[in-house]
Amino acid sequence: MKNSICVFIAFLTMIAVVAQPVQTPDLLWGDLFKEVQLKRVFKDNKTFVDAVPKYSREQILKDYQQQKLTDTFNLLSFVNNHFNVPVATSAKVEEGLPITAHIEQLWDVLQRKADVNKPNSSLLPLPESYIVPGGRFREVYYWDSYFTMLGLMESKRYGLVENILDNFKYLIDQYGHIPNGNRNYYLSRSQPPFFALMVDLLAQKKGPAIYKKYYSALEKEYAFWMQGEKDLKPGNAFRRVVKLDNGTVLNRYWDDKRAPREESYAEDVATFEKTKDSMTFTNLRAGAESGWDFSSRWFGDTAHLVTVQTTDIVPVDLNSLLYAYENILSKAAGVKKQSAKVNYYKARGEKRKAAIQKYCWNNKEQYYFDYNFKEKKTTNKYTAAGAMPLFANVATKTQAEGVQKNIREKLLKDGGIATTVYHTGQQWDAPNGWAPLQYIAVRGLLNYKYDQLANTIAERWMNVNEKVFATTGKLLEKYNVENTNLESGGGEYPTQDGFGWTNGVYLKFSALFKDHKNTAKPMKPF
Numbered sequence: 001m002k003n004s005i006c007v008f009i010a011f012l013t014m015i016a017v018v019a020q021p022v023q024t025p026d027l028l029w030g031d032l033f034k035e036v037q038l039k040r041v042f043k044d045n046k047t048f049v050d051a052v053p054k055y056s057r058e059q060i061l062k063d064y065q066q067q068k069l070t071d072t073f074n075l076l077s078f079v080n081n082h083f084n085v086p087v088a089t090s091a092k093v094e095e096g097l098p099i100t101a102h103i104e105q106l107w108d109v110l111q112r113k114a115d116v117n118k119p120n121s122s123l124l125p126l127p128e129s130y131i132v133p134g135g136r137f138r139e140v141y142y143w144d145s146y147f148t149m150l151g152l153m154e155s156k157r158y159g160l161v162e163n164i165l166d167n168f169k170y171l172i173d174q175y176g177h178i179p180n181g182n183r184n185y186y187l188s189r190s191q192p193p194f195f196a197l198m199v200d201l202l203a204q205k206k207g208p209a210i211y212k213k214y215y216s217a218l219e220k221e222y223a224f225w226m227q228g229e230k231d232l233k234p235g236n237a238f239r240r241v242v243k244l245d246n247g248t249v250l251n252r253y254w255d256d257k258r259a260p261r262e263e264s265y266a267e268d269v270a271t272f273e274k275t276k277d278s279m280t281f282t283n284l285r286a287g288a289e290s291g292w293d294f295s296s297r298w299f300g301d302t303a304h305l306v307t308v309q310t311t312d313i314v315p316v317d318l319n320s321l322l323y324a325y326e327n328i329l330s331k332a333a334g335v336k337k338q339s340a341k342v343n344y345y346k347a348r349g350e351k352r353k354a355a356i357q358k359y360c361w362n363n364k365e366q367y368y369f370d371y372n373f374k375e376k377k378t379t380n381k382y383t384a385a386g387a388m389p390l391f392a393n394v395a396t397k398t399q400a401e402g403v404q405k406n407i408r409e410k411l412l413k414d415g416g417i418a419t420t421v422y423h424t425g426q427q428w429d430a431p432n433g434w435a436p437l438q439y440i441a442v443r444g445l446l447n448y449k450y451d452q453l454a455n456t457i458a459e460r461w462m463n464v465n466e467k468v469f470a471t472t473g474k475l476l477e478k479y480n481v482e483n484t485n486l487e488s489g490g491g492e493y494p495t496q497d498g499f500g501w502t503n504g505v506y507l508k509f510s511a512l513f514k515d516h517k518n519t520a521k522p523m524k525p526f
Contacts, residue, residue: 014081018428024185025049025122026262028057032064037265041076042085044493046263049185051083052121058406088135091474091498096278099469100510103503104155106475110498111160124182127170128163134498135477139181140167142191144501146198147436153201154511161202168195171218177224180289188257189289193321195221196328211332218329225251225322239444242314242373248355250314251322252369255285267492274306286310290318291436294491295428296420297370297383303424313379314371316360317388317440323352324392353394360389366402368395381421382410384437390444400448407441408453416461417441417480427491433461433481435505442509458509462516465506475502 001081025048026033035041036048053060060082067073079085093105110132115125123139127167130140131148140149145164152161178195180186196218203210226249228238235245258281260268272280287293287310293344297315300307326349333341347385359371368386369378390397390403411417416438418430439460445454469475474497478488488495510516 002264024187024262026185026259026265028120031063032061033262034265035075036079037262038269039341040266041079044136045265045267046493047085048079048083048348049183049262050086050138051079052086052118053083055082057120086138088496089132089138089498091134095461095473099475100507101262102150102157102378102469102473103475103507105125106498106503107155107157107160110500112140122185124171124184124187125178126182127165127328128166129160130164130167131160131500132498133500134478135198135496136493137181137496137498137500138360139183140164141181141289141363141500142168142178142228143194143436146194146201147439148504149198151200151507153205158202158205158253161198162206163330164204164404165195165214167189167200168198169214172217172220172224177221187254187264189253189285190224191289191291192318193221193225193325197321197335199332200328208335211335215332215336218325218332222325222329225256225325235395237311237373244359244373248274248351248359249320250352250355250373252312252314252373253286253289253310253318255282255287255289261288262287264492270309271305279311280306280308283308283310290315292385292419292428294426295383296422296424296426297381297385297428299424302381305426309372309374312372314359314372316356316368316370316371317353317385319356319360320392320394323349323356323394326352356389356394357396357399361399365406366399366400367406368403381420381422382406384411384417384441387417387441387444389438390448391440392444393447395448397448400450404448404450407445411441412453412457412460413481414460415464415479415484416457418481425490427478427489430492431480431482431486432478432488432490433464434478435461435499435502439505439508442512455513458513459516462506462509465502472497475499475506477502 037045042048067078076511089111091106093102093109111129112132113129114127117121117125132138133141133144149161168178171522175187177190180189180191199210199214199218225240229241229249229471232238232241232243234243234247240251242250242252254435258278260281261284268284271284287298295307296302297307298310298313300309326345330342330345343447360368360378362380365380368389369380373377386403387407390400395403407417410421416433419432419434419437419480420429423430438457442454442458464479464481465475467484476498480486480488
C-alpha cells in the first residue's frame with residue numbers, strides 16, 4: 001500500500017512537471033481541431049497544430065460554431081481566414097556551390113533567432129538562436145541537435161552551439177526535461193538523451209567551465225529519466241524506469257499522454273481503430289520519443305504497426321546513452337569538486353553497463369539487441385541500434401568484434417548502413433539509412449579500432465549524399481542506402497530536405513576522413 005501511495009505521489013509530481021503554460025491544440029480548439037485533422041484539410045496533420053491564430057480563441061470558436069452550420073461553409077477557407085498557416089522551411093541557397101559551401105550557407109537559412117511569444121501558438125519560445133532541421137520541422141528537435149552540433153563545431157560556430165545548449169537548459173529549468181521539440185504538443189515526451197554528450201562536445205573546445213555551467217541542468221534531466229525509480233518494486237515499470245525481478249534498473253521510452261499525437265492525429269486514430277487498445281497511443285508516442293518513429297524494433301510481429309509495443313522494450317541504445325550520461329555526470333561532478341557524486345554517478349554507470357551486458361547482449365548471435373522485459377528475452381531484431389554500445393564504450397573487445405562482423409554482413413549497403421534488415425514500409429527500417437545512425441556506427445567502430453569498416457561506411461554515406469545533391473541540389477533527411485538510385489520512403493510524410501543532422505554528419509565525416517574527395521557540384525534544384 002505504501003509503495004502504491006509513493007508511486008501515485010510521483011505521478012502527481014510528474015503531472016506538475018509537465019504542466020503546460022499553453023493548452024495543446026487538441027484542447028485549445030476542440031471540435032475544430034478534430035474536424036480539421038480527421039478530414040485531412042491539410043495533407044500533413046502537423047500543419048494545423050503549427051498554425052498561429054489571427055484572432056482570439058473565443059472569436060475563432062464563436063465564428064466556427066456560427067459558420068459551420070451554413071450551406072456555404074468551407075473548412076479549408078475558414079482555417080485560412082482565421083489562422084496564419086505555416087509553410088515548409090525553405091532550404092534555398094546560392095546555386096552551383098560545392099556541397100560543403102552549400103552546407104555553410106544552409107546554417108544561416110536554418111537558423112532561427114530568439115522567439116517572440118504569440119498567443120495560442122503551439123511554439124514554446126526559446127531565449128536564444130537555434131537551428132531547425134528543415135522542411136516541415138520548423139522548431140528545434142532534441143536529438144537532432146547533437147548531430148547538427150557536430151557540423152556546427154566543424155564550422156566553428158561555437159557561439160551557436162552554446163546558444164542551443166542554453167535553450168535546452170532553459171527548457172529543463174522550465175519544464176523539468178527537454179521535450180521532443182519546442183512545441184507544447186511535444187511536452188509530454190522527450191527524445192534520446194544526448195544533452196550530456198552535447199555539453200561534453202562543447203567542453204572539449206571551451207574547457208571544464210562548460211561542465212559547471214550546465215551541471216544543474218544535467219542533474220535535473222537525469223532525474224527526469226529516473227523518476228519513480230526509488231519506490232518502484234522489482235518486476236514493475238513506471239514512466240521511463242524499468243525495475244527487473246532482481247532489482248536491476250534500466251530504462252525505456254514513454255509518453256505521459258494517452259491520446260493521439262496532435263501532429264499525427266488522423267494516423268493515430270486510424271491505428272487505434274484497428275487495435276481498440278488505449279495503450280496503442282502510449283506506445284505510438286513512446287516510439288516518437290525514441291526518435292525511431294516508426295520501426296520494426298517496436299513491433300510485436302516485426303512487420304505491422306498495429307502490434308506496436310514500445311513500452312515493453314528496454315532499448316539497448318537508450319541505456320547505452322544513459323551509461324554515457326552517467327559517466328559525463330561523474331566527470332562534471334569532479335569539475336565541481338563533488339567527490340561523493342563522482343563516485344555515485346560512476347557506480348550507477350558501472351551497474352548499467354553490467355545490466356546492458358547481461359540483458360541486451362546475445363552471445364549466440366554475437367550482437368546487441370533490445371530486451372523485452374515482459375517476455376524476458378532479447379528481441380533478436382538486427383538494427384543499427386546495436387552499434388550504440390560501441391559508441392558509448394560499453395562493449396568488450398570480443399563483443400565489438402561480433403558487432404562489427406554483423407554490421408559488415410547484415411547492415412552494410414552501397415550507401416552506408418541500413419537502419420534494420422527488415423522491409424516494413426516504415427521509415428526507420430530498410431532500405432533507409434539515417435545520418436545519426438551512420439555517425440554512431442562509425443564513431444563506435446573507431447572507438448574499437450575498426451578503422452577500415454568505419455571509413456567504408458562514412459565514404460559510402462558521403463557518396464550517396466553527394467550523388468543526390470549533384471542531381472537535386474538538396475541534402476535530405478534520409479536516404480535509400482540499398483539502391484542509391486532510388487529515393488528513400490516510408491513514414492507519415494515525404495522525405496524532407498534541409499537537413500540539419502545530415503549537414504552536421506557530412507561535415508564531421510569530412511573532417512574525420514580528410515582524403516574524401518568533395519567534388520560534387522549541384523545542378524539546379526527542383
